[in-house]
Amino acid sequence: MDNSIKILEKIMDLCTYRQKILASNIANADTPGYKAKDINFKEELKKAVEDGTSSFEIIESPTTMPNRDGNTVNIEVEMTKVAETMLMYNTATQLLSTRIRMLKDAIKGGR
Amino acid sequence: MTEIKNISEILGKSLEELKNLKGAQKESFEQVLKDAIKEASQIEKEAQNAIEAFAKGELSIHQVVMAMQKADLTLQTLIQVRNKVITAYEEISRMQV
Secondary structure, three states: OOHHHHHHHHHHHHHHHHHHHHHHHHHOOOOOOOOOEEOOHHHHHHHHHHHOOOOOOOEEOOOOOOOOOOOOOOHHHHHHHHHHHHHHHHHHHHHHHHHHHHHHHHHHOOO | OOOOOOHHHHHOOOHHHHHHOOHHHOOOHHHHHHHHHHHHHHHHHHHHHHHHHHHOOOOOHHHHHHHHHHHHHHHHHHHHHHHHHHHHHHHHHOOOO
16 A cells, blocks of 8 residues: 555554553563663664564663662653653554545545 | 635736736636646645655654645645536536527
8 A cells, every 4th residue: 555654554563562662661660680671763663664574673771870679660761752652653643544534535535 | 834825826917917818828727727736746745755754753743744734635625626626517517508
């Protein structure tokens, strides 16, 4: 189908995936020795759009000082990332629905 | 965003000048329609490019949404103009001679 629909789909895939990672980071906020994880959003999105891959590389997110128990989760940072991901996802859904409505209108001739 | 313009501004001529035009000088309805459709197609392409640029992180959210809405508005206008033209045609074809 339409190239822009494909791109938006990839953006949404990636947002869902990142959201899962962030959720598990928050869930493990008190786990000793747990390292916060993330994905390189821009890089992965570029790869997904160009090669059509749907497997993403997980990296250890760069952090400030770890806690005494070796845990590197910082709740505030994670919440910011969640908000960022949600914004991206919402934008993609809005664009996608506009795009689909445009196609439908073209099919129905606006009647 | 394209602002709503006076028709004489689009054609680059005043109403008085338009009245005095003769023959091939006249801006044909066909040409105006063709140009409008071409512009709509161009705006549509721009919206597609905007989405690609957005994916690469070159455009911000508001810019891509604006581009999309612009394309949507243009398409809706085009569809309505087409519907009006078809209605007019049907009305003429039903006319008793």
